[in-house]
Amino acid sequence: MASVLESQRTNLRNALLRLIEECKNMRELKQIHTQIIKSTSITQSHQLLLLSRLLFFCAISNLGSLSYANDIFRAIKIPNPYVYNIMIRAYASKNYSRNETHYSFKSFLLYKQMLREGIAPDCLTFPFLVKVCAARVDGFLGRSIHGQVIKFGLCGDVFVQNSLINLYSICGLPSFARKMFDEMANRDVVSWNSMIIGYLRNGDLDDALNLFRKMRNKNIVTWNSIITGFVQGGRPKDALEFFHEMQAASSDVMFRPDKITIASVLSACAQLGAINHGKWVHDYLRRSGLVCDVVTGTALVDMYGKCGSVERASNVFKEMPEKDTLAYTAMISVLALHGFSKEAFDVYGEMEMNGMKPNHVTFVGLLSACSHAGYVDKGRWCFDMMKHVHSIEPQVYHYACMVDILSRAGLFEEAERVIAGMPMKPDVFVWGALLGGCQMHGKVELGERVAKYLISLEPLNHAFYVNLCDIYAKSGRFEDVKRIRTLMKERGIKKEVAGCSMIEIDGVVHEFSVRGSPDVGMGRILQVLNVLKKDMNNKG
Structure with missing residues (x-):
């Protein structure tokens, strides 16, 4: 009789577990929860298992409810590490708004509660806590958690170690990350990738490359990281060489380029002006069967535009099945770069008509278009609309564009008023835009004052001396030209050429x-x- 009863209980437990696995919404889950509570034939151990599965659905699933998960958690009389880990993970993984960031600290409150109840953390507890520290870029708190890892004897666990390497890299502490990496007895591909990405993130390209060369079992993340890191680090030629190397090793599916690879390689081509290579990548994209989505499409538009092929950029843009703000912004920037100001505003009109919201880069493109075409009124309109219609606070580069527009048009008093009204300190680009206008219109007194100020900010920058010489030369003040050139010679400043x-x-x-x-x-x-x-x- 006892064995029959036990069999019935097991069958009921398994049936409820299947229902939880097939659950599609909170309404169904609450019905299952009611069954668990009301059933008198479920043992305490079976109930803990079922409530743990319910808790996982509520806390982790996108269909769940964290508030309801809290209710289930409080109802569990004898919690275990698994239950606590679910809740810690839930609070560590949720994306909160800026006003709710304090919720992420609930992970630490739960951890303290866990310790008070005498429940020891395990190797799954700490990666979630470290994740919170990484999200907050809090190296101090991260080191405290590292101390707890050592205290509970989990410093040899590869998952914990990988999370700490990632944390220290994000917090700008590559030496701490490397120490952790060097002390690891067993490293997996994540360990190597985390350390390489950490070096790349902190601009240590050569250290990343040295580690990359020592790594035996690379995967797609490894290749994408080194290619993207070198593109962003200003070494696009090296990035292209890595891409060729990747192709040579692409017999395994794990090594084959994906959309991230293509976007990074196209960015390298854009920086180098390597349009033939960019065309080859475009053809490769078609041959490989990879879908030209909004990311790769935007990268192609940017590449063709920076390589001087506006027509190809425009064709790719028109053929894109879906476009987002970044795609429209890329096309606007390409047209502005090549002086097609009217067309840039036409694309902006299409962007608005399709319900896309511009961002701060969009307005850099539009203001640049105004500068190239001499659209003073449109420039004022863009600057005003950015603030009052789209609630985008102008940054220093927007002010530089606006000063450039006004200075090119000879509106120096208005340009100075714009500079005086800036909420932040004007940088060399803002003053440089004003100096460029003075050079263009022969505004000697203002140009002299601006150039001297720029020289005081960057006394070794040859460009400001050269601009001032040009202003003096145009006004016939050749003695002043000679004086500035003598000053440059005394200070050892030479006019640099691209070379x-x-x-x-x-x-x-x-x-x-x-x-x-x-x-x-x-x-x-x-x-x-x-x-x-x-x-x-x-x-x-």
Whole structure:
């Protein structure tokens, strides 16, 4: 008889567990919860298991309710680490608004309650607590949690160690992250990726590369991280080389480029002006069957635009099945960059008509379009609309654009009023825009005052001395030109030239510099130049 009763209880438990797994909304879950509470044949251990599953659904699922999860949690008479971990995870993982960030600290309150009840944390408890510290970029609190990890003897757990590496990297403490990494007895691919990403995030590109070279089992995250990190770190040529290396190792599906790879490589092409390489990537995107979504489409628009092919950028933009604010902003910026100001505003009109809200970058593009075309009234309209219609507070670069518009139009008094009314301190770009206008219109006294102020801010920047010399030269004040050049000589300031150019041949970007280019066969180039020189001499 006892065995029959036990079998019935087990069948009931399993039936309720299946119902919880198939649950689609809170209404169904509350009905299941009622059954669990009212049933007298469910044992205490079975009830704890069922309530734990209910708690997981309410706390973690997008269909759940955290407030209802709290009610279930309080009703559990004998909680265990699993139950506490669910609640700690729930509060650590939820995305709260700025006014609700204090809710994330409930994870720590639950942890303290857990300790008071004599329940020891396990290897799943600490990664969630560390996640909160990382989200708040709180290295001090993170180190306190690290102390607790050591206290409970969990410093050798790979999941805990990986979370701490990520925390220290986010908090700008790469040396702490590396110490943790070096002390690990067993590292997995996440450990290596976390450390590499940490170095990249802190701008330590060479350290990231050294670790990348030592890593044996790379995955798509590894490749995307190193490619994206070097693109964002200002070394796009290296990023393209990594992409080629990735392709050479792409026999395994795990190594094949995805949308993130494509977007990063296109960004590298945009920085280098490598349009042929960009076209190849575009063709690869079509051949590989990868969907050209809004992210890759926007990257293509940006790449073609920065490489000078406005028509191709426009065609990609028109063919995009879906467009968001970033896509529209990219197209507006491309058109503004190349002087198609009217077309930039046409795209903005389409953007508004489709219900897309502009962001602060959108207005940088529009203000730049106004500057290139001399649209003073439109510039004022954009600046006013940004603040009063879209509630976007102008940043220093918006003020720089506005000052540039007014200075180019010779409206110096208004430009100075804009600078005087700035809620933040004007930077060199704002003053530089005013100086550019003075140079254009021969505004000597104002230009002299602005240039001297800029020189006091950055005394080693050759551009301000050169601009002032140009203003003096245009007004016939050659003695002042001589004086400024003497001052530059005394201070050891030389006019810098770019001295660097790039050319793309057969998909390979070659860089040439006046300082020398070790990766370029200069001997062969000199031979060709000598042949050309002789040929030119022979032809007079």
